[in-house]
Amino acid sequence: MTPHPDPKAGAAVKAADRAHVFHSWSAQGLIDPLAVAGAEGSYFWDYDGNRYLDFTSGLVYTNIGYQHPKVVAAIQEQAGKLTTFAPAFAVEARSEAARLIAERTPGDLDKIFFTNGGAEAVENPIRMARLHTAPPKVLTPSRSSPGGTATAVNLTGDPRRWASDNGTSGVVHFWGPFLYRSPFYSETEQQECERALQHLEDTIAFEGPATIAAIILETIPGTAGIMTPPPGYLAGVREICDRYGIVFVLDEVMAGFGRTGAWFAADHFGVVPDLLTFAKGVNSGYVPLGGVAISGAVAATFENRPYPGGLTYSGHPLACAAAVATINVMAEEKVVEHAAHIGETVLGPGLRELAERHPSVGEVRGTGVFWALDLVKDRETREPLVPYNASGAANAPMAAFAAACKKNGLWPFVNMNRTHAVPPCNVTEAEAKEGLAALDVALSLADEHTV
Numbered sequence: 001m002t003p004h005p006d007p008k009a010g011a012a013v014k015a016a017d018r019a020h021v022f023h024s025w026s027a028q029g030l031i032d033p034l035a036v037a038g039a040e041g042s043y044f045w046d047y048d049g050n051r052y053l054d055f056t057s058g059l060v061y062t063n064i065g066y067q068h069p070k071v072v073a074a075i076q077e078q079a080g081k082l083t084t085f086a087p088a089f090a091v092e093a094r095s096e097a098a099r100l101i102a103e104r105t106p107g108d109l110d111k112i113f114f115t116n117g118g119a120e121a122v123e124n125p126i127r128m129a130r131l132h133t134a135p136p137k138v139l140t141p142s143r144s145s146p147g148g149t150a151t152a153v154n155l156t157g158d159p160r161r162w163a164s165d166n167g168t169s170g171v172v173h174f175w176g177p178f179l180y181r182s183p184f185y186s187e188t189e190q191q192e193c194e195r196a197l198q199h200l201e202d203t204i205a206f207e208g209p210a211t212i213a214a215i216i217l218e219t220i221p222g223t224a225g226i227m228t229p230p231p232g233y234l235a236g237v238r239e240i241c242d243r244y245g246i247v248f249v250l251d252e253v254m255a256g257f258g259r260t261g262a263w264f265a266a267d268h269f270g271v272v273p274d275l276l277t278f279a280k281g282v283n284s285g286y287v288p289l290g291g292v293a294i295s296g297a298v299a300a301t302f303e304n305r306p307y308p309g310g311l312t313y314s315g316h317p318l319a320c321a322a323a324v325a326t327i328n329v330m331a332e333e334k335v336v337e338h339a340a341h342i343g344e345t346v347l348g349p350g351l352r353e354l355a356e357r358h359p360s361v362g363e364v365r366g367t368g369v370f371w372a373l374d375l376v377k378d379r380e381t382r383e384p385l386v387p388y389n390a391s392g393a394a395n396a397p398m399a400a401f402a403a404a405c406k407k408n409g410l411w412p413f414v415n416m417n418r419t420h421a422v423p424p425c426n427v428t429e430a431e432a433k434e435g436l437a438a439l440d441v442a443l444s445l446a447d448e449h450t451v
Contacts, residue, residue: 003275035047042423055422055435063281106271114311154322177193214248258330270440276292277293284322333426346433375419
């Protein structure tokens with residue numbers, strides 16, 4: 001679709017936004033949101049006719065791109081048949097969405113509890129785990145980003161937690177493995193795995209195993225930096241949980257539904273959690289939807305005991321119809337396989353080639369369409385290009401990098417000292433190469449701040 005400039009309409013949209021919309025995670029007077037006129041596939045455009053290749057997939061959720069005609073049609077058809085219905089009833093779209101999700105989750109995660117989004121998808125397994133095992137504490141890595149609701153924001157490891165951290169939610173943070181910035185001074189992946197598992201064991205010992213209900217971690221942490229765990233780590237966490245009777249929860253809100261080149265990132269590691277969260281890519285974000293996939297053992301806890309939790313819009317028919325259509329599209333069009341192919345043949349090699357030429361790139365890491373460039377001032381010391389949680393003048397190098405991307409038609413995902421390459425799972429080879437070319441230009445600006 002070709003964008004048609006209409007600056008007057010854009011100005012009206014922008015004026016109404018600035019007058020009435022309160023934006024999340026923002027100082028309202030310091031933001032300048034782009035007025036978006038439309039989107040299709042891997043692109044969106046503004047009212048001035050500027051088109052951008054979206055290397056953010058929205059917030060890493062448009063796994064099949066914008067406006068896929070089959071999903072749009074499914075939403076329209078469902079709206080004509082049954083727009084909404086309360087969650088206590090059996091509804092075709094809800095039942096079919098649950099069946100299709102359960103078919104793809106690992107192991108016996110065959111019961112699906114629907115939520116309205118990812119943060120609620122994290123809230124509920126914590127509640128389930130505490131009721132299943134009784135202890136109050138939950139352990140989670142410091143490098144994590146589960147969400148913005150009460151428990152989820154306390155689980156979150158980045159600075160967005162600070163303003164809401166009340167220190168009384170029973171959350172205990174620990175260090176997960178991350179060899180490039182190892183807190184354990186490891187030199188190899190094996191060392192990082194062994195030392196991270198020992199650190200977790202020590203944390204459990206000092207907190208008291210009998211006080212811990214669950215360990216929750218992102219299978220591959222997303223917003224925190226796309227750090228793929230070393231071989232054996234997730235299996236080690238599974239063994240620790242089994243030994244101490246702790247519920248093991250994997251957060252796949254961002255990594256799930258094709259993002260890593262598999263239906264779920266857990267598939268890469270052969271590990272089955274007790275509970276698994278999902279959202280975002282389950283229906284490409286077309287209508288808000290999230291959920292929890294529940295194992296037989298945890299589900300049995302609530303067979304004759306009511307689960308004290310629920311949401312008015314749980315399993316909303318429009319959202320579930322979008323999920324059914326999205327999952328079917330992904331299967332028919334081999335979107336998961338395509339994501340793996342793009343990662344192996346275009347994004348991975350392309351990003352590593354950029355790293356060879358740009359001294360500002362300290363490390364490239366990722367899989368599928370889930371990649372991060374760790375930008376540094378000094379490759380030897382690995383000093384980040386900007387300080388942790390930088391703002392204002394301190395963040396100028398990353399701001400300049402992002403501006404250069406946009407000038408060249410690429411909308412980047414920038415967080416701290418990193419840029420993530422997370423386009424839709426069905427991004428074409430040509431589109432991926434277009435994005436790499438824009439990154440190449442922008443990284444030249446980042447290089448100016450290296451030593």
